[in-house]
Amino acid sequence: MNKILQIIRQLESAGENPKETIRKSMAQSGKKAIGCFPIYAPEELVYSAGFLPIGMWGGPKNGTLSDRYLQTFCCSIMKANTELALSGSYDMLSGIILTAYCDTMKCIMENWKMALPHLRLIPMVYPQNRKAASGVAFMEEEFTRVKAQLEELRGGQITEQELTEAVDCYDDYRRTMQQFTKLASRHPAIFTARRRHAVIKAASFMDKRVYTEKMKQIICGLEKLEPEVTDHKRVILTGLMAEPAEVLDLLEENRLFVAADDLAQETRQFSVIAPKKGSAIERMAQRIAMQDGCTFLYDAEKSRGIRLMELKKQYNADAIIFCQLKFCDPDEFDYPIIKKQMEAAEIPLLHIELEQQMESLGQIRTRLQGFAEILE
Template identity: 35%
Template sequence: MKTAEILEQFHQIASSPSRQKEAFLQAGKKVVLVAPVYTPEEIIHSMGLVPMATWGADIELKLAKKYFPAFICSIVQSIVELGMNGTFDGASAIVVPSLCDSLKVLGENWKYAVPSIPFIPMTYPQNRKPAYALDFVKAGYNRVISDLEKATGAKFEDEKLKKSIEIYNQHNAAMRKLEQVLANHPEITAVQRNDIYKSAGFMLKEDHTKLVNELIDTLEESSTDVQKIKIMTSGILTDCPSLLSILDENGFQIVANDVASESRQYRTDAPAADTGLDSLALKFSAMDNCSVLYDVEKKRVNMIVEQARQYGAKGVLVVLTKFCDPEEFDYPLMKKACEKENLPVLLVEVDRQMTNYEQARTMLEGFKDMLQA
């Protein structure tokens, strides 16, 4: 397949998750919704179920307002809105991790707002490294397994989990390689790039890996004269088409990212261990450099500077999801570290209900002029 054809496939899948869900259901598969972030998809996959990611959608919030105040993460609110308006009908369960206050609220409200789709909590500890933390994480996984068995009738087997872990590790590797390859291909727009990342949530990982590897092969065989302004992105979610189009119109190229819905989830593989659950727990223990993962030293800040330098980014675009406390806490440290290294930073606040991005356009145009000066 040619690059354009592969990109079109990614676009079709990324822009129509409901169609994907219906196709899985018609094929006799059971779909389990996976809320962000670091949800143990491998367990769901190993039980023959289809994990489908949900980061909400850019929609007007109506029904969900019954359960939330205005000043809470719009990703979480829009997930409940989609649940209440029937978009998720047919899903067998939703697994929600406990990694931020808004996600905790999501789970509790979901039980009342969408009683037809069972809520399964994945409770993670704040401390990830000590042995007791590993036991705590495994207890969380066992709760997920038990609830999934109840909700879907599927059975868990550790040997199958090991196979799924292998598939997920291969996907992680493909996504890491993709990031490196895309850095050398500015002709791939920010909108197209987003399709690649976003579609990962709506496909079985083995299928996504195959398509990503095909894209990598075609890109590696091609070269381009296109030149753009290299930037790094950071934030929870950067999938808004309007914002990405402004990046494209202004000639920006995302060469690296520290985005929760993108590379953060592909940084860490599950290592080999006696059991699949041990392997998954060790993966969570090894994770780092994320606003929702407790780290008193905030190593993430320096990682962003180093990554930006490594990929030749001229500046860092922080896309801050409104009312995201974990990201807001990290931002001043990140800004200080970047400015110390003469790396300009632009903060753009977004939420799922924004319809007008003209202020963001002005800021990005100003940022472009600054980086080109």
């Protein structure tokens, strides 16, 4: 058990210290790194090209450099990423894949091209109609275009075998994480909200194969343990992300256990596994087509609420917490629908508004404690 706890703490630390983790990962793997913007950047392509894909999920970085390009009503992830880029933190990256899921991200592509000419930027567009044959074909073309740019950076072609191995590696990672989140939901004492988040987040900064191996060891240890019994109320988090980590401490302070999540930064990264049929690029495009219930990928059925209800049932949860990143329009559009659905199903729902660089948590503390008191 001590060995398992040691690996858990190691990954927790890796998730909490991105800069150090990336430096170590690059040194250990001997690979150069490519930055990947949220949310579904084609990491498999990057991996197959022999680069280390690095998740770019903002951070607690404050500053004024980004104000030159972004209005005050842009989300804190994009402001932090821009601030980090303009202050030179990303100069160590060999390239950056810029995705576009919202208006802010679309503008960032153009801003970064002008502001950061020394960075190798690889823009990427996702089709709205991702399930239609034309949408899937468009997705495959985009992946192929990005692949070509990575090949240019690599100085050689990516073979189909390399790409297939990368897709398989990510399938393995995703399957492992699905298993992990199920097991973690049985251990509220081990996986406090902050630790669970950091352990999952560590995947963004490590070589996926190395990370998955460590997760398999954790799973092996957890399988031998009896489920823990606590008086914590079980909640499901939904949204883009649940940061800053101090907010997660408030969950623990109020005896709220994250039984499962529907966060873009966490479970949505591994909730869908690519089908086995087809070429590697076809499998990747199909995976995006299958990813439902995410506000950042057009979902005509608006199935997120149904997914939340299923998660609540599956994980025996007491309530849902909607983590609204301030100024994140796509999530703001989803909230009224989710609210209506949860009210109809009589599922307690709390809406909290977050910014990565929050310093005053008094109001959030009152909201979370008040919600916990209702659940009691």
